[in-house]
Amino acid sequence: MGEYEKLLKRRPAMFDGPSSSASTATATTTATTNLNSNNGPAPMEFIIENPQDTYGHEISDEDEYSDDYILSDSSDDYDETTDDEDTDTRVEYDSQDHIARVAAEMRTFQSLSHAMNAYSNEDSSRQTLYRPNDFADIFTGPTHPFKSKVEFILHALFYGDEDLASERSIKKIMFAMKMVLDVREESGVALDFPTPNAVINYHKQKKNQIPVFPTASFDVVNQDNERHVLWMNKPSDYIKFTMTCPGKSSQISALPDFTENQRLNLNQGEKWKENPLLQHPMITSNGMDYWVGDVVEVQGSPNRYLLEKFFTKDGSILANAFQVYGGHDPRLNHPDDTHFLRFGNSTNFAVSTLKYTIEVDRIMSTVQKDSDLFLGRGFSVSYCPAEIVTYALTGVQSDLWLNKSRVEEFKRRLPGSGLMKVVVCPLNLYPDDTSGNSTKQYNKYDSYLMYFAALPLETRNKRENALFICTSNHTLNAVEMLPPIVDDLVRLEKGIEMYSEDYGEVVLVVAPLLLFMGDNPRQSQLAMHKGTSAKKFCRKCLIPSPRIEQGSIPDAPPYSPVDHHGSEERTRDFLCAFANADSQSELYLNGCELSYIKNGSEEFLRLEAFDPTKDMPVEILHIIPLGLTKYLMTFLWKQKMLTTSEKGRLQEALNSYKSCKSYSRTFRNKLRHTGSFVGRDFKELIQVLPGIMSKLFSDKPSASLFIKALHALGRLSSLVYMRGVDRCLDYYIAQIKHAVTDVTDLLFQLDVQILQKGFSKQDFTFKPKVHLLHHITDDIVRFGSVLQYETENGEQFNKFIREHLFKTNRHSTSRDVATRFGKQFICRHLCNGGSYVVEKPAGNGTRSVRSSIGDFVKLAPVNFPGFNLHFFGSRVNSDNSGLSTPTLCDTLAGVFQSNGQLFLGQVKIVQARDSADRMRKAFFMQKYQIVPNSNVNCIYTPAVVTDNYNNIVVLPLGGLVEVNKDVINIVQAVDIHLSVGSSNNQKFLNVAKFGMFWWMLMNIAKIY
Structure with a gap:
C-alpha cells in the first residue's frame, strides 16, 4: 500500500x-x-x-427501449393518429x-x-x-x-x-x-x-x-402564427467537428458500390449509385487528385481516357471513362494516326461513345485538355464508326470535355494553383416523438436525429452515432421545426468548406439527404400527404381506399381481393407543382382529391437530392411487429378462437422458450398483456409463435387458416429482418414478393372466415400496412435491407431525451436539451482525438488557431x-433483430464450422475433472443431420424433409462428442427447440427465426 x-x-x-x-x-x-x-x-x-467492469454481465431495464409512447401506431382501420396532446407538465x-x-x-x-x-x-x-x-x-x-x-x-x-x-x-x-x-x-x-x-x-x-458546440437559436412561427425560439444543433456543425477527428473523413464518406447482386450497405442502393449529388466529383489516388472530366493516362494502355464516374466494385476502386483518340499533338497521340487529318495548327479529337472501366490505382497522370482543339472537321474512322463521335461532341461527352458538367459547381480554387478536395457524406434524418414525463404518457416532444449514412449498419446503430438536432413540445411540431433544418441541409447540398484532420487541409463537404426514416404517420405528415385515413391512403401511390371503394358497390361481398399494384406512383414533379399552385386552381383542387396537403412539409422540396415520394422508405418495425403481428395477436387473444385451457398450453409453450439460447432476446411476458406489448415483444413472438401454434393446434380446424397466416408472416419477417444480401439479389426480391403475396391472400381468406365464424370483424384486408408491404421491394432496390432504415435504435434514443428533459425546469427545454447533447458530443469528440479552434490574441484582436488535445x-x-x-460505453443500444452472433454457451444450437467444414449441432457444457483432479468445463457437441427427400417440389436444393411451412426436419447424428471450443466457430445460431410430434429425437429447424429462411435457401447444400 x-x-x-x-x-x-x-x-x-x-x-x-x-x-x-x-x-x-x-x-x-x-x-x-x-x-x-x-x-x-x-x-x-x-x-x-480497482472497480470491476460488470456491464457485460448485467441487464438493466433502463437499457431497454420502449415504443409504448404517445404516438403509437393505431390498430383502428386506417387511422394512425396520436392521442390528443396533454398540457400535463408534471x-x-x-x-x-x-x-x-x-x-x-x-x-x-x-x-x-x-x-x-x-x-x-x-x-x-x-x-x-x-x-x-x-x-x-x-x-x-x-x-x-x-x-x-x-x-x-x-x-x-x-x-x-x-x-x-x-x-x-x-x-x-x-x-x-x-x-x-x-x-x-x-x-x-x-x-x-x-x-x-x-x-x-x-x-x-x-x-x-x-471547445463549445455552437447550439444555434432560430425564430420559428407555428400554425397559430405564434413566434417561438427553437434551439438546434445544426447538422453542418456536427460534420465540422467530425471532420476534425482522425480517421472520420473516410468513415462518413463512401463511393457508390456496384458489386452485383448485393445489398449490404446503403451505398449499394440505386439512389446512391445514380443520384448526381451522391456521386464523388473527384478522388485521391497515390497522392494525386483526379476529377470527373479529366483526361488521364493509364498504366498498361496506350490510350487516354475521359473520366466520367468513380465507384467501387468487388472491393476495387474503379472509374467509368470514355476513350479519347487524338491526332499528331504529342499530348494526345493515338497509335494509328492514319485515321486523323491535320488542319493548320489544330488537331481533331474523338471521344468514344462507349464506356470503359479502368482501375483508379493504375492512373498515372492527367493530360492537358483544350476544348478548342475539338473541331470535328474531315475526321473519319472507318473501322469502328459506332464507337466514335466523328463530327461533334454530344451529351455527357460534350459536358465533360467542355467542362460544363455539374462537377464544376464543386471546384474551389485553393490559394495556390490546386483545387480543393471534395468529401461527399450523405445523411439520414429521423424524426420521432416521445413523452416528457417518466410515465411515457402525454406531454409530447417532437425531435430530430441525424445519422451518417455511409457508416456500416452496426456502427451507425451505436449510441454515439445518433446525433441530436432539436426538440420541442406542443409549441412547435415536427413540421414547424423544418425550415431551419432544411436551410442547413440546403447549404450542405451546395457544399461547405471545412477543415479535415485526415487530409490536413480545408476541404469542401457536400452532404445530401439520402433518406428520411420514421413511422407511418410521421412520414405521411412530412410527405405532404393527408395520412392513412384519407381516400388515397398511401403516400407512395394513388391506390384508393379499398374500404371506401368496395363499400360503394351495391350488393358487393364484404371483402374482395385488393389490387395493390395497379395504381399510379406519386411523383416529386407533381408535389412541386401542387406546392406552387394557387388554392383556387384546378391543379390544387385535383391535388386535394388525391390526398395531398400543404402543411409546411413542402420545405423538403428545396432539397435537390431528396424526393419525398421515394426517399421515405417503408419502416418495417411499425409495419410487421407493431402492425400485422400486433393485429393477429390481438385477434388471437381477444376473440374466442382458443379456449382458456388452450391459452394456458400456449403460454406454457412460450415459457419453455426462455431457456433457448438461439435468440438475443426471448419472450418473457404474459400473452394476456398483449395490448401493452412493445416492438421487441412482437419481434420475439413472430419468430417462435408460428411453430408453437402448428405443434399445439394442428388438429384444430378452426385455427388452421390463422396458423397458415402466422407462418406466412413469420417467413416474411425472416426474409426482411436480415443484415443484408450478399448474392442472388433478384431471387431474394422474388422471395419477398412471393411472401408478401402469401400474407395478403391469407389475411383476405382469414377476414372471410372470421365473418363466417361469427367473430368480430378485423378488416385485415383493408389495413394500410398490408398495402405498404407491397412497396418493400422497391425500397430494398433503392436503398438496401430494411434494417438499414428501421427506427428501433432511434426509438431507444428517446430515453436519453426524456432523461435530459427531467433535468430541466421546463422553461427552455429546447435550449437546455440541445446544449446538453452538444456538451456530450464535444466531450466524446475530444476523447476521440478531435482537434478544435481557439482564439489567440493578435494585435488589437484575435486570430483563430487550430489546436489538438494534450497527451x-x-x-x-x-x-x-x-x-x-x-x-x-455503459449504455449500449439493445439488439432485438438478431444481428449479433451469440457466444458459445450451454444448449446453444447452431451451424458451426470446424476445420473448414460446416455442421449442424447443439452445445452441451458439463463440469468435469481433469487429470490433476481439478474442475473444468468440458464442451460437448451433439451433431444433427438434415433428412434428405426426393420431393421435387421442395423449395430447398437439395430436397429435404420439411413440414408444410418449410421448417426443416433434423435428426441426431451419433452421440455427444467432446470438442475443443477454441477451434469451433459459430456461423449461424439456429432454433431446434421444438420436436416433431411426440418424438424427442426428430426436431424442427425453425425458419421463422430472423434471417434463417434465406440462410438455409443459400447454404443448405453446404451442411447437407
Missing part, C-alpha cells in the same frame, strides 16, 4: 453508510462532506480497489435539484482533492483551492484544452453518458475517483480542483479554452483501460 493510501486510511471517517450487498463492484467508499462553510471541507476516508426533477446533486458530488471530489493536497507536504493544514485567476489565458500543456487533469476527468464524468442515480453512476464515480487517485500519485503535487460552476457552466466562462487526454483510454466503458 502506498504512503498516501495509508494516510487516507488513518483519517477518521465523518460518517459510515451501510454497504450494499447487491453491488458487484469491489470498490467501497466511506465519505462525508462537512458543509460548514467556515471550516471548509473535512478530510475523508477512501479505501479504493416535472419529476427540477434543474436546481440537478445542479445541487452535481455540486454535492463536486464537493465530494473537492474534499478528496484537499485530502490528497494536504498530504503533499505532510501538513494537513495546507489546502490548495481553485482560483480561476491563477491560470494563463491560453493553455498549451499536456491537458489542454482542459486546465488540469482533474478537470478533464470531471468533464468525462459529467458529460460522458446519460446517467442518473443508478448503479452505473456509482461505478462511473468510483472509476473517476480511482483516476484522480492515480493522477495524484503520479504527479506527487497538489491537484487544482475546479468549482462546480466551472464544470457545469464551463461554456459560459470568459477564459474557457474548451493526457489523448492517452486516457489507453492508460485507464475502463475509461471508454465507464464514461462512454
